[in-house]
Amino acid sequence: EVYVMAELPSNVFLADQYADIFDGFSIGSNDLTQLVLGVDRDSALVAPLFNERNAAVLQACGRIIDAARRKGRKVGICGQAPSDFPEFAAFLVEQGIDSISLIPDSLLRTSERVLQAEQQPRPPQPSRRATDVRRLGGTRRPVAEPVAAWADTEPFVPGSD
Numbered sequence: 001e002v003y004v005m006a007e008l009p010s011n012v013f014l015a016d017q018y019a020d021i022f023d024g025f026s027i028g029s030n031d032l033t034q035l036v037l038g039v040d041r042d043s044a045l046v047a048p049l050f051n052e053r054n055a056a057v058l059q060a061c062g063r064i065i066d067a068a069r070r071k072g073r074k075v076g077i078c079g080q081a082p083s084d085f086p087e088f089a090a091f092l093v094e095q096g097i098d099s100i101s102l103i104p105d106s107l108l109r110t111s112e113r114v115l116q117a118e119q120q121p122r123p124p125q126p127s128r129r130a131t132d133v134r135r136l137g138g139t140r141r142p143v144a145e146p147v148a149a150w151a152d153t154e155p156f157v158p159g160s161d
Helices: 009-013 015-021 029-037 055-070 086-095 104-119 144-151
Strands: 003-006 024-028 074-078
Touching: 003 009, 003 015, 009 015, 009 029, 009 055, 015 024, 015 055, 024 029, 024 055, 029 055, 055 074, 055 086, 086 104
Parallel strands: 003 024, 024 074
Antiparallel strands: none
């Protein structure tokens, strides 16, 4: 079987077409988050804005899962988000994801949340879309904090370093 890595926003937009070609999807949550939000998680200036629980990221994951379900394809996720945020893993289960990779330290805590999510009655497929994502939390810090931090810095001038 051949799965496509869903790490680019274009993969989200074309998920139905990719589902006609590939056997399934593997959502790369780290890269998908960076590219959906336009935030470099390794940059001290904007890393605080990196948040897998952002509504746009959740909707991107939900759209990929929906496309996979509609086309009878498998879909899993790799990346830090399900390990860091058990509520994110529960959200994925509610959306209908097939597999989640976790780091060993988070296995018990996250498995508990996944089990709770699996035991909840599921509404019909169309209403499982990632439309109301406020319950998962917003950004980790108010946007004004990191923006203020780099607003006072000197502008970057190429060749000045």
